[in-house]
Amino acid sequence: MADVAQRAGVSSQTVSRVSNGYAGVNEETRRQVLDAMKELGYRPNSAARALKRGEFRTIGVITFSLSSTGNVRTLEAIATSAAAEGYAVTLLPVALPTQDEVSGAFTRLEELAVDAVIVIMEVHLLDAATIALPPYVQVLVVDSDAGDHYTVVDTDQAGGSRIAVEHLLSLGHETVWHLAGPADSFAAQRRADAWRAVLTEAGRPTPELARGDWSATSGYRAGLELADHPDCTAVFAANDQMALGLLRALHERGRRVPEDVSVVGFDDLAESASFLPPLTTVHQDFAEVGRLCVQAVLRKMRQDDATHGTTLVPTRLVLRESTAPPPGR
Numbered sequence: 001m002a003d004v005a006q007r008a009g010v011s012s013q014t015v016s017r018v019s020n021g022y023a024g025v026n027e028e029t030r031r032q033v034l035d036a037m038k039e040l041g042y043r044p045n046s047a048a049r050a051l052k053r054g055e056f057r058t059i060g061v062i063t064f065s066l067s068s069t070g071n072v073r074t075l076e077a078i079a080t081s082a083a084a085e086g087y088a089v090t091l092l093p094v095a096l097p098t099q100d101e102v103s104g105a106f107t108r109l110e111e112l113a114v115d116a117v118i119v120i121m122e123v124h125l126l127d128a129a130t131i132a133l134p135p136y137v138q139v140l141v142v143d144s145d146a147g148d149h150y151t152v153v154d155t156d157q158a159g160g161s162r163i164a165v166e167h168l169l170s171l172g173h174e175t176v177w178h179l180a181g182p183a184d185s186f187a188a189q190r191r192a193d194a195w196r197a198v199l200t201e202a203g204r205p206t207p208e209l210a211r212g213d214w215s216a217t218s219g220y221r222a223g224l225e226l227a228d229h230p231d232c233t234a235v236f237a238a239n240d241q242m243a244l245g246l247l248r249a250l251h252e253r254g255r256r257v258p259e260d261v262s263v264v265g266f267d268d269l270a271e272s273a274s275f276l277p278p279l280t281t282v283h284q285d286f287a288e289v290g291r292l293c294v295q296a297v298l299r300k301m302r303q304d305d306a307t308h309g310t311t312l313v314p315t316r317l318v319l320r321e322s323t324a325p326p327p328g329r
Contacts, residue, residue, distance in 0.1 A: 007039065010032065014033065059115060061118045064121060076290070077286045079290075090114055118294075119141045138297060140293055140297040142289065143186055149308060152309070154312055156315050159315055160282040167317055167319075168262055173326050176199065178196075178236050179235055179238060181238040216248075218245065219237060220248050222246065223248070234326070243322075257277055258322050259324065262323040263279065266281060266284070269281075281318050284313075
């Protein structure tokens with residue numbers, strides 16, 4: 001810093017103010033300092049600045065899965081929003097949902113010097129007796145209903161499922177079948193519960209749900225079974241990837257979409273508009289989820305906000321060509 005000050009003809013304090021982005025330095029002096037830094041190859045010591053400020057400008061993210069589209073897109077949105085705020089993201093995948101693994105993840109993140117932690121974790125794990133998040137760490141949780149204990153940001157899973165099922169019923173279908181996600185998934189549970197609730201409220205029969213694992217392959221397997229039910233004229237798939245497999249199965253069984261069977265997905269993947277036929281689906285605003293996650297965790301850090309609760313990001317139905325009235329209507 002002294003070398004930079006000498007080269008620029010300013011004080012070390014002025015160099016410090018420029019390197020830390022403080023106001024009150026005129027533009028000509030700032031340029032002189034920055035030019036001197038570049039000539040000398042000077043880089044501010046971020047570790048020293050973090051120790052002095054007590055802030056590392058890094059957010060840790062713990063997740064148990066990088067295989068699902070939702071988790072990957074949420075992580076991307078968090079990283080983008082954090083970068084816009086001048087923060088980096090340290091990702092720590094955890095292999096098993098156990099107390100030891102979670103505690104170890106927090107320990108490793110502390111060693112890596114993070115200011116707060118965002119956890120992408122299912123409600124079933126948070127509710128388990130073996131899981132406890134450290135009370136001294138600022139924590140925000142994604143994809144959960146644990147708002148009584150943590151600050152939670154999530155997509156409105158139930159609302160999105162409702163508009164999907166109500167759309168199919170409004171077309172004249174007697175009932176709607178459901179291709180659900182994994183039984184241990186919070187999002188899958190919320191979507192299935194809403195599907196069932198809409199049918200019950202409408203006085204419609206509730207078919208036995210089919211089960212997949214979010215993958216197109218599982219959607220294909222379940223679709224072969226659904227295609228064998230002649231009274232199945234409408235299916236709400238819990239995500240677009242399973243809907244893709246379902247479309248293939250229906251095609252192979254000679255069931256036309258949407259003439260014989262209508263299909264609605266959930267996620268609104270970029271590829272969904274290129275399915276055959278283009279898929280009607282529920283749009284999730286992952287960018288908004290990521291932005292709200294970062295804003296909420298920064299607010300907790302800066303204000304020591306201890307309030308808990310859940311923020312839901314609205315969904316909307318994207319109408320394409322995979323839904324129509326049932327045969328004969």
